[in-house]
Amino acid sequence: xxxxxxxxxxxxxxxxxxxxxxxxxxxxxxxxxxxxxxxxxxxxxxxxxxxxxxxxxxxxxxxxxxxxxxxxxxxxxxxxxxxxxxxxxxxxxxxxxxxxxxxxxx
Numbered sequence: 820x821x822x823x824x825x826x827x828x829x830x831x832x833x834x835x836x837x838x839x840x841x842x843x844x845x846x847x848x849x850x851x852x853x854x855x856x857x858x859x860x861x862x863x864x865x866x867x868x869x870x871x872x873x874x875x876x877x878x879x880x881x882x883x884x885x886x887x888x889x890x891x892x893x894x895x896x897x898x899x900x901x902x903x904x905x906x907x908x909x910x911x912x913x914x915x916x917x918x919x920x921x922x923x924x925x
Contacts, residue, residue, distance in 0.1 A: 833906025
């Protein structure tokens, strides 16, 4: 495997709908949209939004798990899914928690 390719989701499985819904109860600001974890973050300005994206990029790279996201001015919209398991996995929830921590949410 080339070092720039994502590492497969070894040992991960897609969570059931019940597991996703139960775990979402403890995750501020996130919902399940079209089978992906979803959240929209708002910032004071573009610089803060881009700074957040940069900090998340470092975390995501360390996890070898990368978000689908969209940025316009002061907002960052995020969707998390583990493509290797064709669903939401524990890895998605871990990255969502890290994003909340960087944003300032529990």
